[in-house]
Amino acid sequence: MEGLSVADANLVMYLHPSKSRNASQAILRELGSWLFMFNETFDGVLLAYDVNIIDKKAKILSGVHPYFGLKLKANLLLFSPKPDMVIEGKVVKLCQESIHVIVLGFSSVIITAENIRGEFKYRNKDGEELFASKSHKRHVIKVGTMIRFLVKSFDEEILHITGSLTPAHTGSIRWLDRNSEEVSEIDRSATKSRDRESLGDKTVGEKATPLSYNNHIKKSKKRRIAE
Structure with missing residues (x-):
């Protein structure tokens, strides 16, 4: 992750x-x-x-x-967590306007309706609230579902994340892992579409995380955990 x-x-x-x-x-x-x-x-x-x-x-x-x-x-x-990172969490509450998630047992997440792609439709089935995909009937998000989502922002003071389920490679982890090839194809198509729209507008973005230190603490090196 x-x-x-x-x-x-x-x-x-x-x-x-x-x-x-x-x-x-x-x-x-x-x-x-x-x-x-x-x-x-x-x-x-x-x-x-x-x-x-x-x-x-x-x-x-x-x-x-x-x-x-x-x-x-x-x-x-x-x-x-940084913007545009993809992280995972467990759905703990769900309603028509939002999905609430907990990450690593301590960080709360909210994904509002405007950040849930149109593929998902809210349903209340036999008293159970859920979001079901209109394209893939087995792709369902409900309380207890482990999901993969995109980070939009992170409030460092209260450890609260605002997330998004807009990208095709987000949603139920179980469904995504079983249909990884199909999701990859959807992502490639979306990328090509964005590239065509932005043709002629080339920008180079650089992301760097400088070493942080003060008179008490100095960080020597940092490495990402392998998934």
């Missing part, structure tokens, strides 16, 4: 002298307080970590509060 990555990080953790007797525990508590929160330095939500203290001799900082610093090496599991 896109949006998940592992980062190898070099960290310096600054602790109060009162925590010097059990620095390891203090470090784990500090890292634990970062879990499931967006961290600007890491440019993502910290989901898990594995840390190794490499500096056994703490460096005392001068000042009113003589904190001491310890160097660490850590492997961090991060969730950082």
Whole structure:
């Protein structure tokens, strides 16, 4: 799934002298307080970590509060959804105007009616609400369905995602995986159509994620988790 990555990080953790007797525990508590929160330095939500203290001799900082610093090496599991990424989640609520999804058990998603492609039609069948494809009768989205959708935006403060089911390669994961060849053909046709519309208007877009750092934390490298 896109949006998940592992980062190898070099960290310096600054602790109060009162925590010097059990620095390891203090470090784990500090890292634990970062879990499931967006961290600007890491440019993502910290989901898990594995840390190794490499500096056994703490460096005392001068000042009113003589904190001491310890160097660490850590492997961090991060969730950082960006616009146009395709991620997965479970449908937890559905109505005529929207589909509500949960990702990784903590991040909420809303997909409103205007972001659901016309192929899907809302139905209430025997009291069960669902979106059924008019083109493929077995392609159904209902509560409990695992879906693949496109990220439109991500609110870092409340960890809320606005999603889209407009592209042909989004929808029920189970159906998409069983009909991958057909979906690929639809995507190729859509791409050719867009290319014809934009003929003569060439632009080059560059996406780069700079290294983030401050006086506490420095990230060494980041790699995406293989799907």
